[in-house]
């Protein structure tokens with residue numbers, strides 16, 4: 001089974017933890033508990049192959065971002081998350097993406113642009129078109145709007161990222177997955193490189209139906225938490241399939 005390291009990046013409060021926990025455990029957390037760094041594992045099937053995903057849910061709040069360079073080095077794919085209710089959070093992604101490209105020293109880094117909180121229709125300040133435009137500026141990096149609350153497009157963004165990593169590995173002549181820090185030194189030439197991925201931008205509007213809130217399955221994924229404060233609410237548990245076809 002392949003080990004893939006995914007990293008969830010974005011400003012504080014955009015919903016990185018909620019998206020990750022929805023994906024791994026099928027639970028929505030409605031309380032805000034700023035993350036320092038949390039690690040999750042989930043086994044999943046994509047295109048008839050099994051993958052062991054390690055998902056690093058990172059800190060968005062500035063005082064906890066010191067480790068960013070280290071986890072970008074070890075990450076194989078990146079979810080770049082903003083909130084459609086927070087313009088600043090989209091602007092912050094520009095620099096974050098440049099940091100990723102610089103540290104990875106590559107123009108082909110598996111990446112997905114994610115506009116979260118799409119359910120907050122009244123509070124939206126960033127249109128779908130602006131998300132598409134950002135995706136185009138980034139060389140048509142795949143773009144989705146999501147709602148962690150409604151579990152809309154949550155699996156899709158992770159599956160898209162896994163597929164990009166698979167494609168990347170195939171293009172690199174089936175080299176084994178690199179899970180440790182990259183050895184090449186960063187150069188300035190990849191800053192702002194727009195040919196990041198050949199994958200077509202895909203816009204997936206959030207579903208308009210409101211599914212019943214999903215519940216946790218402890219067996220669906222494990223988690224190592226490192227929280228700034230407090231602890232997660234205990235939730236009722238229900239079977240949640242780890243297999244996404």
Ligand SMILES: Nc1nc2c(ncn2[C@@H]2O[C@H](COP(=O)(O)OP(=O)(O)OP(=O)(O)O)[C@@H](O)[C@H]2O)c(=O)[nH]1
Nearest residue numbers: 012013014015016017018030034035060147148149
């Ligand atoms: N309505 C709505 N609220 C959301 C959604 N995702 C997250 N939230 C809320 O936004 C707040 C922040 O969510 P988190 O997932 O903790 O944000 P984060 O990006 O992990 O924040 P940091 O850990 O500080 O970087 C919480 O109160 C969530 O309930 C969503 O899709 N819709």
Ligand SMILES: [Mg+2]
Nearest residue numbers: 016017034035
């Ligand atoms: Mg968080």
